[in-house]
Amino acid sequence: MNTRELEKSLVNYIVAHSGHDGKRSYIGLSGIGDCPRAIYLRHVHGEEPPSVAQHLKFKRGYEAEEAIIRYLRGLGLYRAGETIRLYDGLVQGHTDGRIRASSDRIGDSLLEIKSVAVPEHFPEGERVPLRVYWQTTAYMHYLGRRYCHVIYLACSSGEPRLYGVSYRPGLGRQIEDKVNGLVEAVRACQIPACSCGRCGAGGLVGKDGYYE
């Protein structure tokens, strides 16, 4: 095998083992902060298949996540993630794990791990982006948790940075209303109105169609 063939084999292997869940048949709580119309269309039409470059990035991200979990296990603080299943699995969420509570009186905290290319991509200040705020609040709402640690890991430097999100019941209720509305829309085959201003006339919004 020559060097170019080896390169090709290596890329193909990583793509085949990227762990990317391309054919999701449920509404993921990870994207619940997005525009309802975008969520609906993503659910009905599926996501666009990732490019080779995106596959390689997914793989990198999963590995960064696994590394963080190994370190937290080493500290004796890690507990396994949970699956949220609502409406017979039409809506689902998969958490990255829990951080063991220091006493039995307070429950475990939720754990969410994000990887970014370089430390310059860490969220500025103390707050996570709105999309992550909605995602973690949705998980806390359905799991009855009060707090979430969000760990960002920069792949280039290996540097971790942590952010905390406290549960806000008001946003939790807002998310539950949105979930219920989406389920009704899917069951009635009725496309919800766009709230982001970027979905166009029935067109598909990109994966970055954030609700801002």
Ligand SMILES: [Zn+2]
């Ligand atoms: Zn929209």
